[in-house]
Amino acid sequence: MNLDFSFVNWGVVSSFIAKGFFYSIQLTLVAMVGGIIIGTLLALMRLSGKKWLVMPAAFYVNTLRSIPLVMVILWFFLLIPLITGMRMGAEMSAIVTFTVFEAAYYSEIMRAGIQSVPKGQVYAGYAVGMTYPQCMQLVVLPQAFRNMLPVLLTQTIILFQDTSLVYAIGAYDLFHGFDTVAKNFGRPVESYLLAAVVYFVMCFGLSMLVRQLQKRIQIIR
Amino acid sequence: MGSTWDWQIFLQDTGGGQSYLEWMMSAWGWTLSVALLGLIVALLVGSLMGILRTVPNKGLQFLGNAWTELFRNIPLLVQIFLWYHVIPTLFLSLRAVPSFLLVVFALGFFTSARIAEQVKAGINALPKGQRYAGLAMGLTLPQTYRYVILPMAFRIVIPPITSESMNIIKNSSVAFAVSIAELTMFAMQSGEETSRPVEMYLAVTILYFISAFAINRIATFIEGRLQVPGMGVGK
Numbered sequence: 001m002n003l004d005f006s007f008v009n010w011g012v013v014s015s016f017i018a019k020g021f022f023y024s025i026q027l028t029l030v031a032m033v034g035g036i037i038i039g040t041l042l043a044l045m046r047l048s049g050k051k052w053l054v055m056p057a058a059f060y061v062n063t064l065r066s067i068p069l070v071m072v073i074l075w076f077f078l079l080i081p082l083i084t085g086m087r088m089g090a091e092m093s094a095i096v097t098f099t100v101f102e103a104a105y106y107s108e109i110m111r112a113g114i115q116s117v118p119k120g121q122v123y124a125g126y127a128v129g130m131t132y133p134q135c136m137q138l139v140v141l142p143q144a145f146r147n148m149l150p151v152l153l154t155q156t157i158i159l160f161q162d163t164s165l166v167y168a169i170g171a172y173d174l175f176h177g178f179d180t181v182a183k184n185f186g187r188p189v190e191s192y193l194l195a196a197v198v199y200f201v202m203c204f205g206l207s208m209l210v211r212q213l214q215k216r217i218q219i220i221r
Numbered sequence: 222m223g224s225t226w227d228w229q230i231f232l233q234d235t236g237g238g239q240s241y242l243e244w245m246m247s248a249w250g251w252t253l254s255v256a257l258l259g260l261i262v263a264l265l266v267g268s269l270m271g272i273l274r275t276v277p278n279k280g281l282q283f284l285g286n287a288w289t290e291l292f293r294n295i296p297l298l299v300q301i302f303l304w305y306h307v308i309p310t311l312f313l314s315l316r317a318v319p320s321f322l323l324v325v326f327a328l329g330f331f332t333s334a335r336i337a338e339q340v341k342a343g344i345n346a347l348p349k350g351q352r353y354a355g356l357a358m359g360l361t362l363p364q365t366y367r368y369v370i371l372p373m374a375f376r377i378v379i380p381p382i383t384s385e386s387m388n389i390i391k392n393s394s395v396a397f398a399v400s401i402a403e404l405t406m407f408a409m410q411s412g413e414e415t416s417r418p419v420e421m422y423l424a425v426t427i428l429y430f431i432s433a434f435a436i437n438r439i440a441t442f443i444e445g446r447l448q449v450p451g452m453g454v455g456k
Contacts, residue, residue, distance in 0.1 A: 066433055067426055068394035070405050075426075078418050161296035167398060168409075175299060188306045196295050196303055203294035 007185045008194070016184075020177030023091060027173065028160045031098035035159075036152065038099070039106030044136065046111055057107070064104035070168050072101050077169045090171035094163075102159055109155060113148030114140055150214040157206050161199065174198070230417045231424070241411055241421075248407035249428050255325055255403060256393040256432075260386055262329025267336025268375075272366065274341045285337065292334035297395050301327045305399040324396045332389050336382065343378035344370055376447055383440035387433045394429075404428060 045057035064072065076097040080088050088096075117140050125135035145152075164175040175195055182191035231242040273285035292300070304327040309316045315323075347370060355365035394405040408425040412418030 066391075066430055068391040068405065068429060070394040070397065071408065071422065071426055071429065074405075074408065075422055078412075078422065082419075157294075161294075164296040164298040165395065167298055168405075175296070182306075189310050192299065192302045192307050196299050199296055199299055200291070200294045204290055207290075207294065 003190055003193070004187070005190050005194075007181075007187055007190070012181060012185075016181050017174070017177040020172050020174040023172060024160065024163050024174040027091075027095055027098055027163045027166070028156065030095050031102045031159055031163075032156050034099035035102030035106045036110075038103035039108075040110050040141070042103060042107035043110035043114055046107070047114055061104045061107055064101055065108075069101060069162055070165050073097050073165060073168050076100070090166065090169040093169065094166040094171045094173075098159070098163065102155075105155055106152065109148055109151050110144065113144035113151075116147050117143045146217065149217065150210050153210045153213070154207070157203050157210070160206075161203060164199075226420065227417055228420060230415050230420055233415070235411075235414070241415065244411065245404070245407055245421075245424060245428070248402055248404045248425075249432075251321075251401060251403040252390070252393050252428075253432065255321070255328060255396055255401060256390045258325045259328035259332060259393065260389050262326060263332035263336050263385070263389065264382070265333075266330065267333035268340050270333060270337035271340025272344070272371075274337065275344045276362065285341075289334045289337045292330050293338075297328070297331050297392055298398055300331050301395055301399055303327075320399060321401060324399060324401055328389060328393060328396070331392070332385060335385050335388075339378045339381040339385070340374065342381075343374040346377055347373055373449070376449055379440065379444045379447065383437065383444070386436045386440060390429065390432045390436060 042057045042061060045053040046061070048054065067075075073094065077090065077093045080086070080093055080096065121139050121143065122135055125139040130138065163173055166173050167175060167179070170176075178191045178195035178198075182188040185191070231245070232240050235241055235244055270285045270288045273281045274289070276282065295303075301324060304323040305320060308323070309318070351369055351373070352365060355369035356362070360368065393403060396403050397406040397409065400406065404425045408418075408421050412421045415421065
């Protein structure tokens, strides 16, 4: 069997791949920002020591972390229209799903990050008269973010890989683009190989960058 | 949804002479088989690659590192498509291999990259002196690994491997994409056929919970049995 990539030209890329590529990037970025914000709130709830805050946050995180992402995607696609009465396309549904889902994972990272800040820092904050929110915002979270930055970014690379699972509800992402090309041109072997190469180059490149960043942060500290 | 549940749907015939309950149980069997066989592949290959990354030989280190990066940086869905659509076309002799086994290898190799990462970290967590002590006593390098390094390293990596075992159950759901008759595939198909997706999804979700919980218990048991006296979390 000979591989024949001659069907790949700028027209194919711009009409099938680009659309999916930009959607995957958009999905990743929205879920990352939203997930980190909600995840930080969840982490603060779990560390608050107040039972009525700890319990729901722990339930949220543990439940979502126990269910396969594909099932979560299916659940949301099913439930959002049933509960809100709004019709929602697969693309929009996936954005909501990933934000909610990734928040559970980011929150675990943030929790570890916040716990990595020595207790003395918190006491010092209180000692100079800060309130709890001030202490969190000005003392703990900035340090926690710096400690956790490499792990947060690694999680984001995993998130980017996981966006391919929107295949389950037929949303048009990067992989869907290659899948469409595979079917339209009857060239599954070449298309899927190209898809693998594109994902690999992006994820490997990003993980190299994260490694560089990790080294620089280590030198600073 | 309708405001009522209809759990009797599980006793209804699928049209193929079995009830939805029976279909779901067989799907659960597929999920567990894919996941457990994949885990065996992952543990074998992942341990080997993890060890290679720590031996004093540049070539072997490169092989281990390249393996890890390759299988870690391509999404599982794409890897499953590669095994299913691409590899049998490129290697004609693999054409007769059932798709179930292809997915087992896809899932196993994908997870092996994560296991390799943990095994390497476990070996590197040991004091360097252990290795030198083994070599100084005249053990060969393989003997040092067999009798000195690995017995400790494998115990260190049991907790992360436990969480990888729970992940592989979850990740086996991606096999739906190549029509393996596992739980997620069942949820999608039966939900559509019966127009009762909520009940179907709920049942499947609970089975995933039970599977992950069972793995967790088994791993905790194994961890307790294998613990080196005086090491680890005090009991």
